[in-house]
Amino acid sequence: MNIGTASELSGLPVKTIRYYEDIKLVKPARAQNGYRTYSDEDVLYLNFLSRARKLGFSVDECRLLLSLYNDSDRSSSEVKALALQKVDTIETKIVELTSMKNMLSKLAKSCHGDDRPDCPILEEIARGPLK
Amino acid sequence: MNIGTASELSGLPVKTIRYYEDIKLVKPARAQNGYRTYSDEDVLYLNFLSRARKLGFSVDECRLLLSLYNDSDRSSSEVKALALQKVDTIETKIVELTSMKNMLSKLAKSCHGDDRPDCPILEEIARGPLK
DNA sequence: CTTGACGTTCCTGTTACTGGAGGGTTTATC
DNA sequence: GATAAACCCTCCAGTAACAGGAACGTCAAG
CATH class of the missing domain: 1.10.1660.10 (Multidrug-efflux Transporter Regulator; Chain: A; Domain 2)
Incomplete structure (x- = not known):
């Protein structure tokens, strides 16, 4: 084909x-x-x-x-090890993403989100404790 | 500096x-x-x-x-929208990763992981219902 | 016999950097 | 004053996993 x-x-x-x-x-x-x-x-x-x-x-x-x-x-153990290692990597990534998500949600919540120019999100990114 | x-x-x-x-x-x-x-x-x-x-x-x-x-x-709303959209993107990625993780864990669990060559992980990847 | 759908190769662009070669500058030390 | 270490510079190549597009060949149908 x-x-x-x-x-x-x-x-x-x-x-x-x-x-x-x-x-x-x-x-x-x-x-x-x-x-x-x-x-x-x-x-x-x-x-x-x-x-x-x-x-x-x-x-x-x-x-x-x-x-x-x-x-x-x-040996099947070789494959299994690879799979489990991948699970680990994925887990780590999920943890990181979750932390990012929480931080961003918190920032968004603190922002009134109207036409006024003052924006806690930007302020916090600029000087914030995001280490 | x-x-x-x-x-x-x-x-x-x-x-x-x-x-x-x-x-x-x-x-x-x-x-x-x-x-x-x-x-x-x-x-x-x-x-x-x-x-x-x-x-x-x-x-x-x-x-x-x-x-x-x-x-x-x-306007702060512009920034907030961007942040919320990012939260959404991250959430989607987390869902995807979680699904990947579950599938892989399941596969790994089904594999005895010893020296024998038969490996359910590979079998399932080859013909499995992973659509 | 022409048109359209399919196939081919080759080149560029994407994202966000990192590594290295090959060189100049500055500072400290002998 | 010479030298060596620690900086700084520019440019080039490579990474991951393809996607888009140009320019062209091929094949089946009407």
């Missing part, structure tokens, strides 16, 4: 699929006319990549996951 | 301060020797930028906030 069909089946944009070939994640065959030709296995890999990316794995982590997926000798 | 001192006072790396000049966020004077010279006001702006960035505002949003900060005619 051509790249358009692979795109539909995997849910990945055509541009992204070409990019994944550029960085050697998925290696489709070529037809005589130069068109990329995707096998069912290629599409499986594209789906794998699409899902792993949605789970927050970086492209490089996806490369690793994919090689583990294709390595029948892998 | 020179850039090193401004860096200490603002907590921003020297490289970042130079970058902020490149993109015209802060415009220090120059001494005869070509060194950048920072006023107290410049340092105030650098601190403003540092804090606003930590609150999750993009550099372009910081540019806007800074111009609002310097505009004595601004």
